[in-house]
Amino acid sequence: MKRFTLLVFFHGIALTMYAQTPTTNYIPFEVNADSSATFRLLAPDAKTVALEGDVKAEKTEHSSEGLWTMTTAPHLNQSVYRYFFIVDGVKVNDPKNPMVADFRPMVDIVPKDQTLFWQQKDVPHGLLSIVYYYSKATNSTRRMFVWTPPGYFASNNKMPVLYLLHGGGDNDTNWPGQGKAGWILDNLSAEGKIVPMVVVMPDGSIPVETFASDLGNNIIPYVEANFRVWHDTPHRALAGLSMGGIETLETLLKFPDKFAYVNVMSSGWFGNKPGTYEKYDALVKAAAPTLNKTVKYFIFTTGGVSDIADKNNDLTKAVFDKYGIKSDLSKREGGHSMYVWRQNLYEFTQKIFK
Structure with a gap:
């Protein structure tokens, strides 16, 4: 697995940002059977990673390969949530979330057995x-x-x-x-x-x-x-x-x-x-x-x-x-x-x- 570290200088302070190769394979987000949500971020050189925004992690795990897994409390309300990560004190957006156009990532918490009116369906598309x-x-x-x-x-x-x-x-x-x-x-x-x-x-x-x-x-x-x-x-x-x-x-x-x-x-x-x-x-x-x-x-x-x-x-x-x-x-x-x-x-x- 390849990895690299990017140093960003902000007001004279070196901030460490973590990135990954496009071939890294992991599921960045999923809704669990108990309506909790699990978020993942690959940050192999990070000392601390926290989930912030509209949701917080109840449990955080860190693999030897540097994959951080954060799971919320169960029974989240069906809704739309903004979130981000704090990596060694620096705000980092989820690099695998496509909904980051406005610099504030967002995920849907929807029960797995439901398809709601805003989800993609097999219908003619405009x-x-x-x-x-x-x-x-x-x-x-x-x-x-x-x-x-x-x-x-x-x-x-x-x-x-x-x-x-x-x-x-x-x-x-x-x-x-x-x-x-x-x-x-x-x-x-x-x-x-x-x-x-x-x-x-x-x-x-x-x-x-x-x-x-x-x-x-x-x-x-x-x-x-x-x-x-x-x-x-x-x-x-x-x-x-x-x-x-x-x-x-x-x-x-x-x-x-x-x-x-x-x-x-x-x-x-x-x-x-x-x-x-x-x-x-x-x-x-x-x-x-x-x-x-x-x-x-x-x-x-x-x-x-x-x-x-x-x-x-x-x-x-x-x-x-x-x-x-x-x-x-x-x-x-x-x-x-x-x-x-x-x-x-x-x-x-x-x-x-x-």
């Missing part, structure tokens, strides 16, 4: 495309992912569009990767539970007001010029989680005539900044006459009282209520997590464009 467009909002070329449903290229029918936004610290890979959006949509499409639609997942990792301008003035025109979609308000939907929920609100108020379906997921305006609610109260009041004509379905969703955005969500919804803009509310317990947001996407897409 096409997940990487698309580049020029943004006048940033004066740069930017990227987004676009899901087109099975049969899109064999049809001449125009389709509606859902613009789906990620959260803070992530990018346009979040919904296709950790959110499993493609598989969720594939499965719903195969079951005939959603209207055939195009789903656009842009990169929202720019200032909120800049992104709102980019979406309204650049992304939507690009999509409508390059995909076979409708160009009117009744055929546009907008949804976003956490920071993406803030961007959803910002975009909705900046372009109140553009969207008929809206989902604000685990989000809302922060109340600890003076003047925030005064500012948005005025903007909602101004947009209310238009929103009451254009929006057909509006919902605020959170992960319940354990969701860090739950209070902001309630305060924000109250502003819309004040001006007669009707909206539904869902509080599915699960915290501020992708587990909840996958459920939100699953439910929201079944209600729109019908």
Whole structure:
């Protein structure tokens, strides 16, 4: 077995990172019969390795070949968990986890005998495309992912569009990767539970007001010029989680005539900044006459009282209520997590464009 050590210098301190050859064969993660989870990392020269994040190890073993095996307590809740390793005091992502695009690996805890709505199934799959467009909002070329449903290229029918936004610290890979959006949509499409639609997942990792301008003035025109979609308000939907929920609100108020379906997921305006609610109260009041004509379905969703955005969500919804803009509310317990947001996407897409 080959191995090597990489020295990284950080503020003048040499940190030791451990790597492995691509041929090293071990199972990096698995769910056990008692609903515990086992994580493995090859770090042959490490003195200590710990599992950190949303899960902790109850038992840690270290083989003579340098394979560290960490097993959690049993009976973990069915959910989605972020995790990482601490190797000799240094944070290290799992090199064998493909879900590391946003530098925060994630795993699913699912009973072995179950296949859930977000898992890959033997059904027709849509096409997940990487698309580049020029943004006048940033004066740069930017990227987004676009899901087109099975049969899109064999049809001449125009389709509606859902613009789906990620959260803070992530990018346009979040919904296709950790959110499993493609598989969720594939499965719903195969079951005939959603209207055939195009789903656009842009990169929202720019200032909120800049992104709102980019979406309204650049992304939507690009999509409508390059995909076979409708160009009117009744055929546009907008949804976003956490920071993406803030961007959803910002975009909705900046372009109140553009969207008929809206989902604000685990989000809302922060109340600890003076003047925030005064500012948005005025903007909602101004947009209310238009929103009451254009929006057909509006919902605020959170992960319940354990969701860090739950209070902001309630305060924000109250502003819309004040001006007669009707909206539904869902509080599915699960915290501020992708587990909840996958459920939100699953439910929201079944209600729109019908």
